[in-house]
Amino acid sequence: MSTLEEHVDVGVPIDRAWDGLHRVENYPRFLAGVREARTEAGGRARLDVEAGGPAREFEAEMSDRAGERVLEWRTTGAPRLAGSFSLLAIDQDHTRVQARVEYDPATVRETFGGPKGFAQANAIERLVRGDLEQFKEYVEQER
Template sequence: MSTLEEHIDIGVPLETAWECLHRAESYPQFVDGVREARAEGEVTHLDVDAGGRAQEYEIEILDRPQDKVMRWRTTSGPELAGTFSLLPIDGEHTRIQARFEYRPGTITEAFGGPKGFAQASAIERGVRSDLEQFKELVEQGR
């Protein structure tokens, strides 16, 4: 299993970031390739454009609200998992640490694209872009 970790500091209180991260309907606004998302309990359904093909995936979300840690894993489609940890910087700023776990072959099969180092670089750019878009979304919604 390969792991990628990224973080970003955003200009909103921790609770604001936590609430936005849990609004599945906003995922298409900051997660590249997600066309629609809807939550049903602990399961979130994602309609995704994966490698030029429309596909549906389900993810299970497991929260540790006292620690402000959101864990997720796919329950259908490619085997993916990750966590979002929110850390208060001060009353108006939050650091989001994202951890993404994947099998390189699974990513290529499900989404197409490069292999090896090029794939790792593409995934890193994608996660970084998603975090930047989340930052923009949550800061504009204040």
């Protein structure tokens, strides 16, 4: 498994950033390739994703460690992906959003296509960085 960690500082209080991460139906606004997202019973979310090939549907389990401001997730089928979003208040009006993604490069390549090796790691890093920047824009506009 490979692990990627990226972060972005957003100009909103921690509660607003936390609420933004929990609006699953708005994931298409900031997660590249997500066409539709919906919450389901039992802490699950269903995502319709189109990335590097035909559209696919993924189910993810999501769990909160609200006291720590950590949202963890993992896919329930193939490809096996897992990660978390951790929030840290910088000050009253600014929050650091830390994204952590765990993935198997071979599985990601089989599922979504794309380059091999270091080039794939760079592509995934750019994707996560772009998603964080889009989250920043989304949550700051939701004032």
